[in-house]
Amino acid sequence: MKTLRLIAALGLAVSLSACGGMQPVSRASLPDATALSITSKSGPNMVAPAAQYDVAEVRISVPQNLRVSEANMFYPIADIVWRGEPLGDRHAQVKAIFEEAFATGTQAMHQGRKVIVEAEVTRFHCLTEKTRYTVGGTHSMKFTLTLRDAATGQIIDGPRLVVADVKASGGNRALAEELAGRTQRVVVLERLAQVIRQELSQPQPLPDAGAVPTSRLESDLILTPVALRD
Numbered sequence: 001m002k003t004l005r006l007i008a009a010l011g012l013a014v015s016l017s018a019c020g021g022m023q024p025v026s027r028a029s030l031p032d033a034t035a036l037s038i039t040s041k042s043g044p045n046m047v048a049p050a051a052q053y054d055v056a057e058v059r060i061s062v063p064q065n066l067r068v069s070e071a072n073m074f075y076p077i078a079d080i081v082w083r084g085e086p087l088g089d090r091h092a093q094v095k096a097i098f099e100e101a102f103a104t105g106t107q108a109m110h111q112g113r114k115v116i117v118e119a120e121v122t123r124f125h126c127l128t129e130k131t132r133y134t135v136g137g138t139h140s141m142k143f144t145l146t147l148r149d150a151a152t153g154q155i156i157d158g159p160r161l162v163v164a165d166v167k168a169s170g171g172n173r174a175l176a177e178e179l180a181g182r183t184q185r186v187v188v189l190e191r192l193a194q195v196i197r198q199e200l201s202q203p204q205p206l207p208d209a210g211a212v213p214t215s216r217l218e219s220d221l222i223l224t225p226v227a228l229r230d
Contacts, residue, residue, distance in 0.1 A: 053200055054114040055106040056150040060098040062091045062121045072130050081125045083132070084184035094124045097185065098143070101192030109200065114150040117196070119143045122161070126184060127168050136170020139188050145199060162199055166191040 062080075068090045069078030080090050098119060106117065123142040131137050141164040147157035166187060169177055177183070 052112040053106075053109050053147075054112055054150075055109045055117055055200075056114045057116045058099065058102045058106065059116065059118045060095050060102065060121070061119070062095045062098075062124075064091060066091065066121070066124075072128050074128070074131050074135075076128065078125065079123055081128060083129055084126065084188070094121055097124075097188060098192060101189045102196050104189070105193035105196040106200065113156075115156065116148040116150050116153075117200070118146040118148065118158075119162075119196075120146075120159075126188065127170070132168065132170055132174050132184070134170055136174060137168050139166050139168045139184070139191070141165060141188065141192065145196075147200075162195065164192055164195040 066079035068080045069076035070087070080094060082090050082093060085093050098121060102117065102119065121141075121143045123140055125140040127137055127139070143162055143164070144159045145157070145162045146155060146159040148154060149156055168174075168184070168187065
């Protein structure tokens with residue numbers, strides 16, 4: 001009988017926990033200026049987003065040894081494939097895109113530790129004409145991110161690889177987007193601005209004061225002991 005009561009009580013606790021918990025929240029859905037305390041039994045306390053940085057400077061580099069392809073094929077083997085602007089210096093065009101996107105993504109970051117943001121582009125492989133006007137695909141963008149203290153130059157984060165891939169429309173949908181002003185350049189600018197904003201707002205660990213889990217933002221399930229009587 002005691003065993004049956006124990007099973008029933010545990011089942012009730014699980015049901016209440018599932019019904020009463022809040023909905024999962026992603027980092028991207030949190031307001032930029034809001035700090036949300038998250039605790040989990042599988043890790044230290046976290047704060048999302050991180051203490052806001054004061055971005056003093058952004059430095060973008062696009063190494064000249066990155067290979068460029070102008071071949072109009074489905075998938076050229078190269079580091080830089082870019083057809084969203086007229087033929088020209090693709091390295092310079094990619095650098096300008098990153099500079100504009102990062103300026104947009106960090107424009108509201110004026111609180112907290114003053115930092116220098118450094119990004120070295122390692123891949124910028126977008127669609128060729130042949131791919132864009134048929135099947136579509138993915139704008140594949142990667143860069144190495146480093147944060148430095150603006151006063152000392154000391155590295156406080158990174159260097160680490162960041163993947164900023166985004167879906168690229170194809171065929172009639174791509175044509176419709178072009179007519180509406182949503183060009184490839186607009187798409188990659190929006191994505192890069194979003195990514196750098198998220199990367200500078202990642203949850204940061206706090207000292208663990210022995211707190212128990214208080215949130216269902218993680219997948220862990222908390223069972224509260226239930227007093228049983230014979």
